[in-house]
Amino acid sequence: MKKVFFTFMLLSFSIVGACSDKEEKPNVPNKPQEEEHQSHENQQESPKTNKEDTVASITQAGVLKNIKDQLKTNLPITLPKGLPITEGAFLTATTKAETNQVEIVFLESKEYLPINDIKLKQPDRATVIARLSVQQYESTDETNKQISFENFSQNGGQEVDLGFNIKGYQDAGVGSLWTGWNEGRWAVATHTRTDNPETGVKLAKQAVQFLETHMLPIPKQNGFAHLDVYESGNLIVWQDGKLVYTLDSIKNPLKALEIATAFYH
Incomplete structure (x- = not known):
């Protein structure tokens, strides 16, 4: 001075x-x-x-606001409060909007790249974090048909203790082994192969522990989460009135849960 x-x-x-x-x-x-x-x-x-x-100074909150502004949609969609990105990386996205549907691909990049920048099409410039699509249907009855509630305790299967007083139920078929349980109006299941059963239970226990301290968005009426041990089929879907939210293109199953819980407001 x-x-x-x-x-x-x-x-x-x-x-x-x-x-x-x-x-x-x-x-x-x-x-x-x-x-x-x-x-x-x-x-x-x-x-x-x-x-x-x-x-x-370009924070995640600022980027998420810019994403919503660029969508130019009348759909009353909710975006996550934040996304897990690598330290030092920047959050960005590509967006598409139609009358009854929007799609957002969240990406991270080593350098700052604006939303919908043409460089985001180059795989070496940005990495996909998750894809979010939101579809609006004409009525809630039609939306309810997209996701039917699955009660694993009534489906049968081998019972397994997942901790925190939650029971899971295992069901095998065609080389696959599913471990499913319910959390409120959510049906959650992990997938592995029948020759590697322990990994399915392990992932289920990790998910249950994570959800003890994190809240999934409240579905109206139902939601389901499919978590894949082999990081090839993670899918999280839930209803919100006439809207159906779909999260995919997420490799790590626990990251998928983390992103989904960021929609809880």
Whole structure:
């Protein structure tokens, strides 16, 4: 601060001395060469610093607001409060909007890229986090047909303890093994192969533990989550009146749950 004040005073005195030949130039000592060099470096670095500060100020909340603005849709959709991204990465997205449907592909990039930037089509510039599609139907009755509530306790199957007083039920068929349970109006199931049954139960227990401290969005009326051990078929769908939300293109099943719980408001 002292250096800045000293420099400001020096410039002020120089301007006053140049404006009037009658006034006596103040006897100000010359700045040391090292100080002048440092001051010049600071002036060169300031544009870069300002640019970095501007980019860093683009928060997830700001990006999500921009996404909603760019959709230009009348559908009363809800977006997540945030998404899990790599530290130091930037959140961005591509968007599509039609009369009764919107699609958002959430991505992360190492550099700041605006929403719908053409560079987002290049796989080496951005990585997909999740895809969200929201479809509006003509009536809630039609919406209810899209997702029927599944009560695993009534479906039978081998009972398994998932912890936190929750019972799961295993059902096998055609090389697949499902472990399903209910949380309110949600039906949640993990998928593995019959030759690797332990991984399905392990993932189910991890999901149950996660949902003890995180809330899925409240479906009106129903919702289901399919979590895949092999990270190839994660799918989360829920109703909200005439709207049906679908989350997919998420590799990690627990990340899928984390993103879904970010829709809880």
